[in-house]
Amino acid sequence: MDQFNWELTSRRRMLKGCATGFGALALAALMAEESSAAAPAKKVDGPPLPHFPPRAKRVIFLFMKGGPSHLDTFDPKPLLQRDNGKELPFPKPRVQFAPTGKLLASPWKFQKYGQSGIEVSSLFPNVAGCVDDLCIINSVHGTNAAHGGALLKLHTGSDSFVRPSMGSWITYGLGTENQDLPGFLTICPTLAHGGVLNWGSAFLPARYQGTPLGNASVPSDRARVRYIENERTPRELQRLQLDLLADLNRDHLAGVGPNLDLEGRLDSFELAFRMQSAMPEIQSLAGEHPATLKAYGLDDPVTANFGRQCLLARRFAERGVRFVQVTHSDSYVQWDQHSQLKEGHEKNAREVDLPIAALLKDLKARGLLEDTLVLWGGEFGRTPTAQGADGRDHNPEGFTMWMAGGGVKGGFKYGATDDYGYYAVDKKMHIHDVHATILHLLGLDHERLTYQYAGRDFRLTDVAGEVAHDLFA
Template identity: 40%
Template structure:
């Protein structure tokens, strides 16, 4: 049966005609007023969809006209978000001069009256805390890496360290929200949603934006679905969470005794009903809803194939570590990210909780690194050997850093570190960034940036630039204001680009 005939069978159903006849004068005027806007919206879509023909036929996620603005270096991104705030002073930002100050009160001139959290603001002293872990230099780049990261140490010549990250938020929820959406308050679109909206999808059978959350992480700080939400963008651009277990995507499978043909017929009728509603109200979210239903139908076949690990050889599991055989772990999610990138998913976001170490940091951070270090390095190696690192950007980092002083009691082998937004370390690798390179510098205490600060808005502007997008031109008008990922700030960090 041809697509046009398939659609016509639903659109000529007597129940639909009866529904249309029940429109009153107000609905008619509303429909007339929205007609021009509907035509304008339709011009944005160009590709055929599953059940095509008809007013909502052009629903494929093809992005905006005129994008990319310039030749992109990156086509895909894997963002390894380390939720909680990893301690840069115990991982990458080596400060040997702390040994002479260890246990002494941090000079007020260094703190400079900066805002403190409620957890350490009432301390009588702020004891400078040297890391208990050994550091060494690795690779041709001679990058400093802690003994906690032996696998990452092997790939430093692929990494671009940014040691001068700066954020504005000092508590987890607003800081994570700010890092993921460019604003501390909920409701803005996430990075992946902006990329999906602006550039569309390269795989019509999988979402442009996929989210993976580690099941084997410490559940210290909550993660909310709004962190990968679409905000005020059309809902088809929100991230889709893939889970471990029988059903990787919730509510995707057919109900018991429900066949594929039944599902197809149901979607056809539902689409026709939604198109009647769109003709009446002109609400573009209706078209987004149709696109989501049709994507879900295609995903019934594509998701099981994409999440099937049975075709991976033993050497791949050995590379990522034993936990990669356990679906839902950080290691398995890193491997899953590579499989999704191979299938042209544009944005894969991994979340791993457990980096919020206010106390017992030496033991807690060691456990975190044991769960993440090997798989993170394996992902870079795997992408490179498959030729995928050339156009895939990999990002590693959290929402802020940790203080140089100990929160609470400092002992010979135990300490904790409070939140610190004024400087922290992230790294990037792959498409368009300088490999084996360190950018920015902090003071001898690792407390303030003294060279080349990189604000969160700058990071977002640079990420979009690598995708060929001018961050000042990717705009969505909402409630009378023009919004963008970088709000009203942000500069591309040209010093880290190839």
């Protein structure tokens, strides 16, 4: 009996000790895994190489916050005009943002433009003049009917997790062509509906996050990158301070190992030092011809704010910035016309139509449109059914985005929504497909552009995404 008790007690001690040991081993393995996942990618001289020959070298994203109506801009629907005031002849989506009523015809006329004969709304007479350069995608669809989730989905590929933004993935994959400027700039971005997460780098190294130039509440002529000016310390002394700081931190990193946060801060210090001279020169429009300023609408208070953003986008693009985002977001409402559709969309279109056309023409005249991909769109479209008396609700089921330059077909329409414009039905392109296609144009395979974090490989398109090869010239 004594022998039996002794053996039982020993086994209990043994199991207790092993359990503790197994826990320690598991913890050590998890910590090693996180350390390995967080290790920076191997550095190489010069920017990374694309996976295959690219059609485009850079992206300018013209983001129309709030969700412009595809039905009133680039996706005409004759049956919607005919059946104004009638019931939608098929079921509405199971999940809707808000209740809507009967069909609402577009208050604008559509007309054919260019050699392609593509129809464009009278809302965009200037952009319509560039229609032969546009690749209009009428079959985009998403998964979220709320602004916050839809913005994050469009910008990061996820509407529910903090993920790196599209611009961050692109600069991670391709680097920058100008070491004195950020690879990813966002001009006057919105601070609502995800805010900084829409241009953040998340778990990618910090140097790939977007650099904001002002925000949506600051007029573009007063938008500045924060904290790059140092009027109290001469540049020579700043250089000595940064060199000393870098030496101290290199010694620290040699002892403790990789630290992405610390390395990101050091990179930001260096970039900020170089930007002190590069950024003011670009933001100064003194060297631009008066005819150029007029073309972008800088002589008109209606178009001056967005016009300056578009002109800055061209100036950044021609200096090698990889990804430039321009946001039209002058108030909380923007393109989100739940009511007063005609008044709101006409105001917004007047502000952006002339500058966008000027940007396309300017890029083309300078030979930049060939390898610059211009992307236009919002986070979703609008419903063909009325909200209230004269508004349209959110519609992620089918909407329009367009591309120009960068290796896509001009004067080309791709995909379609149904006869009333509610659902994408032909050659559907999910947001993941849009991302995959953009990356392909830049020479990046969306399935190979990955980053390991928390034990798994992540990518912009997650586990989805199909490239729309039919869009390519």
